[in-house]
Amino acid sequence: MQQIIDFMLELEKLKAVTRKVRPLGQTRYENPAEHSWQIALLAASLARHAETEIDIHRVIGMLLVHDIGEIDTGDTMVFVEEGWEQRKAAVALHAPWQWNERLVARRLAVGGWLDASSLHGVWQ
Numbered sequence: 789m790q791q792i793i794d795f796m797l798e799l800e801k802l803k804a805v806t807r808k809v810r811p812l813g814q815t816r817y818e819n820p821a822e823h824s825w826q827i828a829l830l831a832a833s834l835a836r837h838a839e840t841e842i843d844i845h846r847v848i849g850m851l852l853v854h855d856i857g858e859i860d861t862g863d864t865m866v867f868v869e870e871g872w873e874q875r876k877a878a879v880a881l882h883a884p885w886q887w888n889e890r891l892v893a894r895r896l897a898v899g900g901w902l903d904a905s906s907l908h909g910v911w912q
């Protein structure tokens with residue numbers, strides 16, 4: 789039980805990260821926790837419209853953990869072209885996504901989520 793509590797406390801840090809996107813009609817910027825929650829609900833809502841069968845539990849798992857690395861890196865916007873070199877250097881020198889995956893794995897380890905059937909396993 790303590791491992792789960794520690795995991796939740798670790799994830800609480802995600803609420804302090806500021807994304808570079810504002811929620812519609814708001815002047816404040818959203819945090820990755822809000823973003824992950826909203827896209828997970830979007831996926832759940834759209835699942836019944838998929839032309840092929842999808843594993844919605846896997847999709848939601850991926851969406852819920854995809855930004856955990858931002859606890860360490862801050863918001864990273866890959867679709868913005870300007871400043872890419874500076875962002876890449878800030879995230880990691882040569883393999884930013886592998887580095888981010890290691891950060892996510894470290895956070896998931898706190899919660900005991902590193903086996904193949906867990907949240908980390910959705911990426912395998």
